[in-house]
Amino acid sequence: MKGFFQDKILFAKLKSQDQAAFLEAYDRYVDKIYRFIFFKVGDAAEAEDLTSATFLKTWQYIGQQETVDEKTLPALLYRIARNVVIDHYRQSNKTEMVSIDEEESQTLVDLKQDPSEAFALKADVEILHKRMKELKDEYREVLIMRFVNELSIAEIAEILEKSKGNVRVLIFRATSALKELMKEEKD
Amino acid sequence: MKTVVAKLNGLNDIVPSTEWKERTREILRMQINAGAQAEKVGVFEVIDNLMPSWLSGLSSKPVAVFTLIVLAVVTGSYASLRASRQTKPGDSLYVAKMVGEKTQMALTFNEVDKAKLNLEFASNRVEEMSRVSAEPVQQKDQAIADLNSSFTNQIDQAKSRLTKLAQSQPAAAPVKPAASKPSPKTLAVGDDKVTVTGANLGKDNVSMQIAEAQQLIEKNDIQGALTKIEAATKSADVPADTKATSTVKTEEKATSTSK
Structure with a gap:
């Protein structure tokens, strides 16, 4: 509950174009937005560029708009991040596909300090990425938001502009689909 | 199902490098500083942004809104008390009459x-x-x-x-003018x-x-x-x-x- 109010105040300050609040929002959400974008584009360098672009566009968007429709800060950030990724693919004429190769997953796990943890994570990342890229984009997106970045159903519903019921169904189907793929991996 | 969710939860360890984060932070700070003068944001501005948009629209006319509220409260109270004068027990406004009497006595x-x-x-x-x-x-x-x-x-x-x-x-004698x-x-x-x-x-x-x-x-x-x-x-x-x-x-x- 404390975090909720802190977020509300931070968002209110940000809407007033408070620069300090913007940098605080960056510190608080950069990891999550990076992760969200990384799982969408599948490339660490691209994810970094697009994450930086997301935050800059958020600041510009707040400065240009008379009123901000999004009710929460995460909703605003994720929505802008989605648009940034879509624009990126439009410009580069790429199809939105996750393509994790050996080198990329190596880069990811290098971030972990403990070698044993790094090894376990590497295995999980490799398997999950391998299977997740076979999922529909909306399934992948909803799984990242719900289980990796731990957004609430209401927040996901706002970001995706869907009802909470639809989001629940989507999460259930996405989890079931991923479970099936993981079962195939074991077999 | 739980295993899949647990594995997904484990993926939140994936974070960009600290060096990249700090570098990007600095770049963003410079970019937003170049675009606007650093201004101290007032408390009222923040409160205004915390309120729903229909409510914050009214806050731009504080005197008018305050006058309207005071007028509504005074008129409403007076109208209720007037209407309650002719009430009897069981009427909805009888409570207002009793409250009015108690207030009058207290004042x-x-x-x-x-x-x-x-x-x-x-x-x-x-x-x-x-x-x-x-x-x-x-x-x-x-x-x-x-x-x-x-x-x-x-x-x-x-x-x-x-x-x-x-x-x-x-000692006070009754006054009997008439x-x-x-x-x-x-x-x-x-x-x-x-x-x-x-x-x-x-x-x-x-x-x-x-x-x-x-x-x-x-x-x-x-x-x-x-x-x-x-x-x-x-x-x-x-x-x-x-x-x-x-x-x-x-x-x-x-x-x-x-x-």
């Missing part, structure tokens, strides 16, 4: 004025009793009993206040003052005596007011039929005396 500090208010409220109870008797009201007997109790309470308070006042000013000129409603028969109220006696008689007591208080005749209140209490105790007969008899007696 009055002069003992004489408090006594006058007690009498006014007692008179209100009498009026309400006659309405409850005349109109169909749920649990009529209980309502009348409650009103009677409230009436007695107000009368007792008035008597107590007036008695204290009479004791504190024993004493030589008899009131059209009262006739002197021997030593007694008899109230002539026509055929409509009972509750009306009590109200009349209370009104006269209030007038006597205004004339600083505390003793006279106490006598009137005593008479009103007795009138309230005597059944209406008896009172009607006795008053009519007194009327006849008064007429013969004047002849």
Whole structure:
């Protein structure tokens, strides 16, 4: 509950174009937005560029708009991040596909300090990425938001502009689909 | 299902490098600084952004909104109190009437004025009793009993206040500016003052005596007011039929005396 109010105040300050609040929002959400974008584009360098672009566009968007429709800060950030990724693919004429190769997953796990943890994570990342890229984009997106970045159903519903019921169904189907793929991996 | 979710949860360890984060932070800081002057954001601006947009629109006209709110509260309260004046127990606005009376009493500090208010409220109870008797009201007997109790309470308070006042000013002679000129409603028969109220006696008689007591208080005749209140209490105790007969008899007696 404390975090909720802190977020509300931070968002209110940000809407007033408070620069300090913007940098605080960056510190608080950069990891999550990076992760969200990384799982969408599948490339660490691209994810970094697009994450930086997301935050800059958020600041510009707040400065240009008379009123901000999004009710929460995460909703605003994720929505802008989605648009940034879509624009990126439009410009580069790429199809939105996750393509994790050996080198990329190596880069990811290098971030972990403990070698044993790094090894376990590497295995999980490799398997999950391998299977997740076979999922529909909306399934992948909803799984990242719900289980990796731990957004609430209401927040996901706002970001995706869907009802909470639809989001629940989507999460259930996405989890079931991923479970099936993981079962195939074991077999 | 749980295993898949647990594995997904484990993926939140994936984070960009600290060096990249700091570098990007610095770049963003410079970019936003270049675009705008660093301004200290006021508390009101933040509060404005915390409010829903329809509400924050009003905040740009604070004086007008404040005036409207004050006007609405004052008009609403006055209208409710006016409307509640003619209510009786069981009516929705009766509570407002009671609250209004209590507030009025709480805001009055002069003992004489408090006594006058007690009498006014007692008179209100009498009026309400006659309405409850005349109109169909749920649990009529209980309502009348409650009103009677409230009436007695107000009368007792008035008597107590007036008695204290009479004791504190024993030398004060009653002012009788119109004493030589008899009131059209009262006739002197021997030593007694008899109230002539026509055929409509009972509750009306009590109200009349209370009104006269209030007038006597205004004339600083505390003793006279106490006598009137005593008479009103007795009138309230005597059944209406008896009172009607006795008053009519007194009327006849008064007429013969004047002849």
